[in-house]
Amino acid sequence: MSGADIILRVLAEQGVETLFGYSGGAILPTYDAVFRFNEMHAAEPERQINFVVPANEQAAGFMAAGYARASGKVGVFMVTSGPGATNAVTPIADCNGDSVPVVMICGQVPRAMIGTDAFQEAPVFNIMSACAKQVFLVTDPTRLEQTLRTAFEVARTGRPGPVVVDVPKDVQNWIGPYQGHGTLRFRGYSDRLETLAKGARLDDSKRDEFFDLLRQSERPLLYVGGGVMTARATAELREFAERYKIPVVTTLMGLGAIPAKHELSLGMLGMHGTAYANYAAQDCDFLIAVGARFDDRVVGGQPDRFAPRARHVAHIDIDDAEINKVKRASWAHVGDAKDALSSLMEHRAVVDVHSAWLEQVQELKRTYAMNFDRESAAIQPQHVVEKLSEITRGRAIVSTGVGQHQMWAAQFFEFVEPRSFLTSGSMGTMGFGLPAAIGAQLARPDALVIDIDGDGSIRMNMGDLETASTYNVPVKVLLLNNRGDGMIRQWQRLFYDGRMFVSDKSLHRKDFVMAARADGFEFAVRVETTSELDEKLKAFVTFEGPAFLEVMIDENADVFPIVGPGQSYATMNTGPFIPSRTDQEGRIGGSGGKYTSDMF
Structure with missing residues (x-):
């Protein structure tokens, strides 16, 4: 069979049920193999591989990561050469930092053209080696099958992580035997696994x-x-x-x-x-x-x-x-x-x-219980998360972007089960929340999956609202909109004498609800007063399909506690609503001190 068909055979053998990816010339033979594989199993839908096409390759990687984080299985995504591969650097680095098992299969220009600056050629091996657990460039087509099988083994064993398999187009088109067994042997890696086992x-x-x-x-x-x-x-x-x-x-x-x-x-x-x-x-x-x-x-x-x-x-x-x-x-x-x-x-x-x-x-x-301004007329983001946790009884898979909303979700949602909180920890990648939620929902179709996002983060991968509606993935997107990059604004208030530069988005004209409706969301609602929050939150959570709820929150709400630059836990700033062991004047922010950004 062809190299592309061998790829599909190994994926099926490894139990892959869902693939994420964006097409392109160098990966096209393998995409065609997916079509033919599913056509061959038309009478057995349970053996077919579901393929989800996101807005871009970065989102494909985050969907695979969300799938892996929520299920514990290896997530898989496919991209083409050149910009397809370079767009995937961020999710690979993200998975490496957070020890998430994914396999990325990447198309590459034919072997004879590698190094000639061919159209859509990128040095994937060199680029990815710095941020992946392992990278393979398949130059011997007879080892393609063993390489793919090894990629899954490396991704899931030891400290899990992302593995990249770069497959030249002529290797995908090569015709050869499928063995049905065998892996590559890496003496150093195998020895480490044996030592761990002993x-x-x-x-x-x-x-x-x-x-x-x-x-x-x-x-x-x-x-x-x-x-x-x-x-x-x-x-x-x-x-x-x-x-x-x-x-x-x-x-x-x-x-x-x-x-x-x-x-x-x-x-x-x-x-x-x-x-x-x-x-x-x-x-x-x-x-x-x-x-x-x-x-x-x-x-x-x-x-x-x-x-x-x-x-x-x-x-x-x-x-x-x-x-x-x-x-x-x-x-x-x-x-x-x-x-x-x-x-x-x-x-x-x-x-x-x-x-x-x-x-x-x-x-x-x-x-020193967690608290916030419970008397304010403006909607407090902590109250929104607290209420969501109460409505769901903590039994939801929650993904987030990165910023204040991420921390409020971590602080105020009372998680009951493992693999319920999906967030970009090490890399802190804005735009992670929505595609990760889609991946998680496909991995756990019976679970309630909610993306708690911010207006800054969701802009990064907002094109995937359409992905959710296209595939009828019933994710719930809760947007906490404070009209700005809230965490940056908080740091600028605390440590940069209140100089708001590029973090204020109040002049931006984005109508998120209208955008969600344009992307096919039948439930797309905005909340502007506290009195309407409970009713709309419940309707949002119980809606059967994809749902989008924008909550206009207090633009001045900050995340506390905060351990600022040069502080220890003993002197952290607990803010105006959480007691502290130190006097108010002794805390960062209380005395108006100036700090550099080297710890940020």
């Missing part, structure tokens, strides 16, 4: 060391990241926390690892984490990091000021490069979070309950 279970001495540290502590704290979700270890995490009565803080990517209303949950920590989560991290004497990488949005620029009272740090991560990279660990284990937590609990160690610490944590939650 070290998955902790021996008695290693477990003894951990529990010795736990017994020495009076204020232990679990610091949980997205690695717990990747390892499908949320049940083990909850059991571990409950057995040893250890409070839990999560990163942005770890939201949903433990239900928000669980008595041991303190929510998100970090730059915009809850005040009580940050204060707990400030107070703890034993920090137990599981599937978290001590990134700068959590640790800041000075790691020694993060968890300063922690006499010991334990770190469990599947990537040995993360151990001691930022914060030095007293005890560390390289391995899968699920296996590590299970292995620790097999030890049956007896540990005293830290009752005083648990009481202190509950007092932190009561004293």
Whole structure:
């Protein structure tokens, strides 16, 4: 069969049900193979591969990412050579930063033309090598099948990530045998996987060391990241926390690892984490990091000021490069979070309950509870998210763009289940929310999927409103419109003496509701007063098809708490509605101080 047909055969073998992509000359043979594959299985619709065409290649990558994040499967997208490939750099880098398994199949000019500056030629291998987990350029067509199979294996194993397969057009047109088996062998990568497998279970001495540290502590704290979700270890995490009565803080990517209303949950920590989560991290004497990488949005620029009272740090991560990279660990284990937590609990160690610490944590939650201006006549964005969480009971898959709306969603939506919060954590990519929601909805057709977006972010990939209506994907798009790039405005107010440059969009003429209607949304509604919010939110959530709700929010609403440049958790700015351990005058913003943007 042709190389293009081999690609489709491997995709079917790997269980791929949905593909995302935009066409072009160099990938056309494989697109034709998709058509012929589905035609061949016309009598068996369940074996056909659904193909979704977005507005552009970046959106195709984010749809594949949303599919992967919501399902745990490998997301797959196809693009053509040249600009098709370069448009896909951002989603590949995004997936690499957030450890999301996707495979990108890219068309390339024929082998004989590589390096001649041919039409729509780009050095995909060179470009993508800097931001993907692995890149393959297929120059030997007899190895195409094994290369594709290996791409899926690399994407999903170890620390997951994006894999790019660059396939020249003549390789797609090549005719050869389909073997039905075989992968490439990478000695270094295979050896690492074997080492991980051998070290998955902790021996008695290693477990003894951990529990010795736990017994020495009076204020232990679990610091949980997205690695717990990747390892499908949320049940083990909850059991571990409950057995040893250890409070839990999560990163942005770890939201949903433990239900928000669980008595041991303190929510998100970090730059915009809850005040009580940050204060707990400030107070703890034993920090137990599981599937978290001590990134700068959590640790800041000075790691020694993060968890300063922690006499010991334990770190469990599947990537040995993360151990001691930022914060030095007293005890560390390289391995899968699920296996590590299970292995620790097999030890049956007896540990005293830290009752005083648990009481202190509950007092932190009561004293420094999240809050906002509940008396304002203007619609407060926090109230919108809070109300949405109440209506859905926290049982929705929520995607976001990047900015203030992203943080309000993280702070005020009470997630119940894992893989419920899909957001661009490491790259912070505006425009992520809508295509990711579409991908997630296709992965989880029975779930309620809501894109909480901002007027700045949604502009980036607004063309995919049409994608949702074209394919009748019943995503719900909740637009929090503050007529500007809100997070930039907040920083300009706090740190740049209020000089609003390019962040104010009040003069822009975009009518988002009209645009949604033009793109085929039958439900496209605007909310301008608090009195109409509840009714329209409920109608929005229960609408059967794609729905668009624009809420005109308070343009002056800010995200608090904020750990600004040069601050630690001890001196974070909690804003006017959340109590702080320090006096108002001692907080950033309260004294009108000036700060540079080097931490932004």
